[in-house]
Amino acid sequence: MINPMDLSGKRYIVTGASSGLGRQVCVTLSQLGANVTAIARREDRLKETLSLMEKGEHDYYFYDLSEVDGIESFVNSAVSKNGKYDGAVHCAGIGTLMPVAMSKYSFMKEIMDINFFSFVEMARVLSKKKNSNDEASFVAVSSAASEFTDKCKLGYTSSKGALDSAVKAMAVELGASRKMRFNTVNPGWIRTEMYNMIVEQTGAEHAEKTLSTHVLGITEPVEVANTIAFLLSSMSSKITGQNIFVDSGWTINSNND
Amino acid sequence: MPSQGMPKSLRKPQNYAITQKFRGGGGTKCYPCDLSNIDTIENLVKDIVQENGKLDGLVHCAGITATKPLSSNTYDFLDEMMRINVYSFIELVKHLSKKKNCNQNTSIVAVSSAASIRGDKAKSAYCMSKGALDSACQAMAAELGPEKRIRVNTVNPGWINTQMYSDYVKNVGQEYADATILDRQFLGVAEPYEVANVIAFLLSDASSQITGQSIVVDGGRTIW
Numbered sequence: 001m002i003n004p005m006d007l008s009g010k011r012y013i014v015t016g017a018s019s020g021l022g023r024q025v026c027v028t029l030s031q032l033g034a035n036v037t038a039i040a041r042r043e044d045r046l047k048e049t050l051s052l053m054e055k056g057e058h059d060y061y062f063y064d065l066s067e068v069d070g071i072e073s074f075v076n077s078a079v080s081k082n083g084k085y086d087g088a089v090h091c092a093g094i095g096t097l098m099p100v101a102m103s104k105y106s107f108m109k110e111i112m113d114i115n116f117f118s119f120v121e122m123a124r125v126l127s128k129k130k131n132s133n134d135e136a137s138f139v140a141v142s143s144a145a146s147e148f149t150d151k152c153k154l155g156y157t158s159s160k161g162a163l164d165s166a167v168k169a170m171a172v173e174l175g176a177s178r179k180m181r182f183n184t185v186n187p188g189w190i191r192t193e194m195y196n197m198i199v200e201q202t203g204a205e206h207a208e209k210t211l212s213t214h215v216l217g218i219t220e221p222v223e224v225a226n227t228i229a230f231l232l233s234s235m236s237s238k239i240t241g242q243n244i245f246v247d248s249g250w251t252i253n254s255n256n257d
Numbered sequence: 258m259p260s261q262g263m264p265k266s267l268r269k270p271q272n273y274a275i276t277q278k279f280r281g282g283g284g285t286k287c288y289p290c291d292l293s294n295i296d297t298i299e300n301l302v303k304d305i306v307q308e309n310g311k312l313d314g315l316v317h318c319a320g321i322t323a324t325k326p327l328s329s330n331t332y333d334f335l336d337e338m339m340r341i342n343v344y345s346f347i348e349l350v351k352h353l354s355k356k357k358n359c360n361q362n363t364s365i366v367a368v369s370s371a372a373s374i375r376g377d378k379a380k381s382a383y384c385m386s387k388g389a390l391d392s393a394c395q396a397m398a399a400e401l402g403p404e405k406r407i408r409v410n411t412v413n414p415g416w417i418n419t420q421m422y423s424d425y426v427k428n429v430g431q432e433y434a435d436a437t438i439l440d441r442q443f444l445g446v447a448e449p450y451e452v453a454n455v456i457a458f459l460l461s462d463a464s465s466q467i468t469g470q471s472i473v474v475d476g477g478r479t480i481w
Contacts, residue, residue: 004454005463168480175477176443187466215402219466226463235454238415238447241480245470249402252395252469 004235008033011057011085012232013078013126015065015118016092018045020192021141023052024221025089028229030054037078037085039063039092057082065092065118066110075125087137088126089228090119093159095194097152097201108155115159120166123182127174134178137232140167141224142184144247160186164243171241181240183231188247190219215249292319292345293337302352311360314460315353317346317367320386322421324379335382342386347393350409354401362406364460367394368452369411371475387413391471398469408468410459415475417447444476 012029016022018040026036030053038060040046046060059082063074079085093115098107119140126132145153146160167182174180189195189211195218199207211218227246230236245251286309290301306312320342325334346367353359372380373387394409401407416422416438426434438446455474458464473479 004457171477172443172481179444181444215399216406216408216466216468223466226465227467230458230463235458236474237454238444238451238474238476239455239472240444240477242473244467244472246464246466248466249398249468253399255399 003032005032005229005233007229007233009035010087010232011035011037011082013037013039013075013085013088013122015039015088015090015122016141017049017060018042020091020194021187021190021221021224022089022091023049024225025091025228026050026058027052027054028222028225029089029232030056030058032229032233034086034232035082037061037082039065041065066113068113068117068121071118071121072125075122075131079126079131084130085126085132085136087132087139087232088122089232090122090138090140090163092118093141095156095198097198098155099152100154103154108158111155112159112162115156116162116166119163123170127170127180129178132180135180135234135237136178137181137236138167138170138183139228139231140182140184141228142186142243144186144188144245144251146186146243147245148251167243168241175240181231181236183236183239183241184243185224185227185231186243186245186247187219187224188214188245188250190221190224192221213250213253213255214247215253217248219246219248293340295340295344295348298345298348299352302349302358306358311358312353312363313360314364314366315349316456316460317349317365319345320368322380322383325382326379327381330382335385338382338386339389342383343389343393346390347397350397350401354397354405354407356405359405359407362462362465363408364464365397365407365409366456366459367409367411368456369394369413369471371413371415371473371479373413373471374473375479394471395469402468408459408464410464410467410469411471412452412455412459413471413473413475414447414452415442415473415478417449417452419449422446441481442476442478447474447476 012034014022014026014036017026017038026038026049029036035057038046038049041064043062050060094111123138140163142163143160145157146164149157163184167184170182224246227244288301350365367390369390370387372384373391376384390411394411398409452474455472
């Protein structure tokens with residue numbers, strides 16, 4: 001038997017590593033043999049993530065990605081310590097709900113900084129030849145909300161739509177010479193803290209209604225992490241610039257409100 | 258046995274012999290069938306299940322292509338294209354998805370094409386058939402997902418290094434082929450295994466929440 005999703009000896013940066021999907025991505029990648037540089041803001045929770053991972057040459061940084069200007073020096077120091085990377089997974093993201101009337105520039109900027117600009121800056125620096133190997137693969141966690149939006153999701157939807165487009169532009173420009181690939185995964189509702197928070201804000205009834213349109217039920221973090229591992233691996237060597245919907249059939253189902 | 262109506266490549270008996278060589282650990286069996294005879298598909302599925310037990314999925318790779326200007330399109334030509342590329346697949350899914358014929362978490366994959374999202378001259382029949390596959394998969398995913406937990410997806414390749422590609426190169430010349438294909442499909446012409454890997458992913462539990470999707474495997478061809 002072969003395991004075409006094997007990531008032995010590869011090295012990736014994973015952002016948003018202290019909770020939810022990011023934590024699961026760290027665990028899954030370590031199980032596939034990868035070395036992970038985990039990034040998050042919360043120290044105690046980040047250490048907990050490390051304790052759940054299979055052994056490997058992992059390391060971690062506490063970093064607030066909304067400090068976009070500092071990402072370059074942070075990536076450079078990670079490369080000088082660990083050598084070249086094989087890609088990155090951007091799981092960091094916030095989903096604050098806000099009506100249009102209250103979505104001021106400062107709010108929009110905050111959500112775009114963490115969800116979008118930090119990924120672009122990280123990919124910009126990491127994709128340089130001195131920082132990454134040929135055939136490096138980058139995955140940004142977008143959302144099915146980039147196609148199926150909802151009230152009070154102007155900021156969130158915009159940031160995810162920007163990711164969907166950005167991977168195409170990066171794929172076209174950086175794909176030909178060094179065979180680097182850029183894709184997003186677009187999950188529906190995942191059983192994470194963000195899900196619990198949204199249920200709290202919108203009420204159980206609204207949540208139940210939304211979930212009833214997920215034809216295979218709510219998604220577990222590991223199910224998205226598996227797709228991310230697939231996109232990092234050579235198994236997806238001809239997939240680039242794509243938005244892969246891991247949404248339990250949410251957006252293909254016409255029985256939506 | 259092969260009959261007159263079969264696609265050219267499958268009409269050759271030696272191709273059966275080649276396929277039969279790939280007897281892996283799980284066991285591979287060949288069932289000759291002319292998919293353009295839709296009425297025979299019910300019995301085909303019946304025979305397969307009777308001999309092997311319930312199935313865990315299906316990959317529909319059969320397909321024909323043709324370059325034909327719109328002015329020479331005929332209903333019969335469109336009908337043949339649709340029968341092999343689409344109707345046979347729908348009929349296979351119809352029977353396979355019965356409870357007595359498949360296990361829980363069955364996964365179904367149809368090989369569509371990047372041609373479903375970008376048109377080309379003299380390809381209206383082919384593009385139509387692949388677009389039909391993409392849409393049918395969404396509807397079947399919505400219908401078969403909730404209770405039966407059957408997933409239905411397509412892979413949509415760009416150019417693959419197969420007979421279809423070498424025929425194209427022979428027709429237009431390597432230089433023209435490189436200029437028209439590699440410029441846009443910047444990750445190169447896909448080897449068949451690179452598409453097969455994506456199909457294997459979609460069959461596996463690793464893609465357990467992906468359904469109704471068309472996964473484009475085209476080396477960047479249609480993103481710009």
